Amino acid sequence: PAAKKIKIRQSVANRDTRVKVSGWIHRLRSQKGLIFIVLRDGTGFLQCVLTGQLAKTYDALTFTLESSITIFGIVSALPQGKTAPDNHELTTDYFVLEGKAPGEQEAINSRISTDTSPSTLIDLRHLVIRGETASTVLKVRAATLRGFRKAFEQLGLLEVTPPCMVQTQVEGGSTLFEFNYYGEKAYLTQSSQLYLETCLPSLGDVFCIQESFRAEKSHTRRHLSEYTHVEAELGFLDFDELLTHIEELICQTIDNVLADSKTSELLRILNPTFEPPSRPFLRMKYAQAIDYLQKNDIRDPEGKPHEFGDDIAEAAERKMTDDIGRPIFLTHFPAELKAFYMKRSKVDNRVTESADLLMPGVGEVIGASMRISEPEELFRGYAREGIDPSPYYWFTDQRKYGTCEHGGYGLGLERFLAWMCDRYTIRDCCLYPRFTGRCTP
Numbered sequence: 001p002a003a004k005k006i007k008i009r010q011s012v013a014n015r016d017t018r019v020k021v022s023g024w025i026h027r028l029r030s031q032k033g034l035i036f037i038v039l040r041d042g043t044g045f046l047q048c049v050l051t052g053q054l055a056k057t058y059d060a061l062t063f064t065l066e067s068s069i070t071i072f073g074i075v076s077a078l079p080q081g082k083t084a085p086d087n088h089e090l091t092t093d094y095f096v097l098e099g100k101a102p103g104e105q106e107a108i109n110s111r112i113s114t115d116t117s118p119s120t121l122i123d124l125r126h127l128v129i130r131g132e133t134a135s136t137v138l139k140v141r142a143a144t145l146r147g148f149r150k151a152f153e154q155l156g157l158l159e160v161t162p163p164c165m166v167q168t169q170v171e172g173g174s175t176l177f178e179f180n181y182y183g184e185k186a187y188l189t190q191s192s193q194l195y196l197e198t199c200l201p202s203l204g205d206v207f208c209i210q211e212s213f214r215a216e217k218s219h220t221r222r223h224l225s226e227y228t229h230v231e232a233e234l235g236f237l238d239f240d241e242l243l244t245h246i247e248e249l250i251c252q253t254i255d256n257v258l259a260d261s262k263t264s265e266l267l268r269i270l271n272p273t274f275e276p277p278s279r280p281f282l283r284m285k286y287a288q289a290i291d292y293l294q295k296n297d298i299r300d301p302e303g304k305p306h307e308f309g310d311d312i313a314e315a316a317e318r319k320m321t322d323d324i325g326r327p328i329f330l331t332h333f334p335a336e337l338k339a340f341y342m343k344r345s346k347v348d349n350r351v352t353e354s355a356d357l358l359m360p361g362v363g364e365v366i367g368a369s370m371r372i373s374e375p376e377e378l379f380r381g382y383a384r385e386g387i388d389p390s391p392y393y394w395f396t397d398q399r400k401y402g403t404c405e406h407g408g409y410g411l412g413l414e415r416f417l418a419w420m421c422d423r424y425t426i427r428d429c430c431l432y433p434r435f436t437g438r439c440t441p
C-alpha cells in the first residue's frame with residue numbers, strides 16, 4: 001500500500017495511516033526478538049518497532065546508532081503502561097537503511113562522553129549538536145529569534161540589514177577585526193548602531209538581527225568573537241521611554257517564546273525554574289552600584305575596592321546581579337567608561353544617559369543609550385576617543401539634516417539565551433562558537 005511521506009512532528013496527526021518517515025537512529029534496543037528504534041529527524045523523536053522476520057534481517061541485526069534510515073509503517077497510540085516519545089509507536093513493515101554509521105570505537109557515543117574535554121567537544125561540535133541538550137538549545141534559539149521579530153513587529157519597528165564590512169568603529173578600536181578590502185583597510189562590524197541611526201528619518205524606528213564581531217582577547221564564558229546582535233534604534237523619545245521600551249521588548253519576546261507550547265516545554269527541560277521577569281525592572285544608577293560593591297566588599301580584579309569612575313568588571317558585575325537575583329538596569333555610567341556617541345545627562349554632566357541590562361547568571365545582556373544629537377558635542381566625542389571624524393561623515397550628517405533626540409540598544413543573543421536556558425557559557429548558545437584561538441569547525 002501507498003505511504004504518506006511525513007516528518008516526525010506530523011506523526012501523531014497521521015495516526016493509523018501508513019507513513020514513510022526518514023531520520024537518524026537516536027536510540028536502539030532489542031528485546032525478545034523485537035528491535036526498538038527511537039528515530040530522530042530534528043522535528044521530534046518517534047519510537048519504531050521491528051517485529052518478526054523484519055527484526056531478523058542482517059541490516060536490522062547490525063543496526064548502529066546515528067545511521068540514517070527510512071521507515072514505513074503505521075503509527076498508533078501506545079496502550080497504558082508503555083512509554084515512548086509522545087506515547088506513540090510506529091509498527092514497521094519495511095525499511096531502507098540509507099547510510100550506515102560506524103559502530104564500536106568509531107561510534108559517536110564512544111567519541112563523546114561525560115569526561116570529554118570542553119575543547120574536544122567543540123572540535124566535535126558537528127556531532128555534539130545531534131545530542132538532545134545541544135539541539136534543544138538550538139531550537140529554543142530559533143524560537144527566540146522568532147519571538148524577537150514578532151515583538152519588534154508588535155512594537156512597530158521595521159527590520160533592516162546593514163552591512164557587516166565597514167570602515168568605522170563603534171565600540172573601541174581595540175576589539176576591531178581588520179581585513180584587506182581591495183587594498184583598503186576595512187573592519188568587520190562591531191555593531192550596526194550607526195547605520196540604524198541613519199534609517200530613522202527614512203524608515204522610522206528600526207531593528208536588525210545581525211552578526212557582530214569583536215576581537216576579544218580574553219577567554220571568558222560570555223565573550224565570543226562573532227555573536228548575533230539584536231539591535232534597535234528609536235527616534236523622538238527620552239531616556240525613560242527608551243528603558244520602558246526595552247522592558248516591553250524583553251517581556252513581549254519571552255511571552256512570544258512561551259506562547260508556543262512545544263518551545264515552552266523545551267525551555268523547561270533546559271531551565272525548569274525559568275520565570276519571566278516582572279516589570280518594571282530594578283533601576284540602579286552606576287553610582288549606587290559602586291556603593292553596593294563597597295558595602296558588600298565586592299572588589300575589582302586586583303582586589304581593590306571599587307571607586308566612582310572604575311569600570312565594573314565581569315566578576316563583580318555578576319556577583320552583584322546574582323545576589324540581587326533579578327534583572328537590573330544599571331544606568332548613568334561615567335562618560336569616560338562609555339562610547340563616544342553617548343549623550344550626557346543634563347542633571348550631572350559627568351555621566352551619560354546609558355544603561356546596561358544585567359541578568360542573573362550572565363551579567364550584561366544589553367547595552368543601551370541615548371545618542372548625542374548635536375554636531376558640536378559629537379565632535380568632542382570623536383576627539384575624546386581619538387577618532388578621525390572623516391570616515392564618519394555620514395553619521396555626523398544625521399545631526400546636520402534634521403537632528404532628533406534618539407536612542408537605541410544592542411542585545412547579545414547568546415547571552416540572553418544563556419540566561420533564559422540556564423547555560424554556564426554562551427558558547428553553548430550558538431551553532432559553532434568563535435572565540436580566541438577558535439575558528440573551527
Ligand code: 4AD
Nearest residue numbers: 191193214223224227231365366367408409410412
Ligand atoms: O555593549 P555593547 O558593546 O553595545 C553596542 O555595541 C551598542 N553599539 C549597541 C547599540 O546600542 N546598538 O554590546 C551590546 C551587547 C552587550 O550588552 C552584550 O550582550 C553583547 O552585545 N556583546 C557580546 N556578546 C558576546 N560576545 C561578545 N564579545 C560581546 N560583546 C558585546
Ligand code: MG
Nearest residue numbers: 356364366367
Ligand atoms: Mg556594553
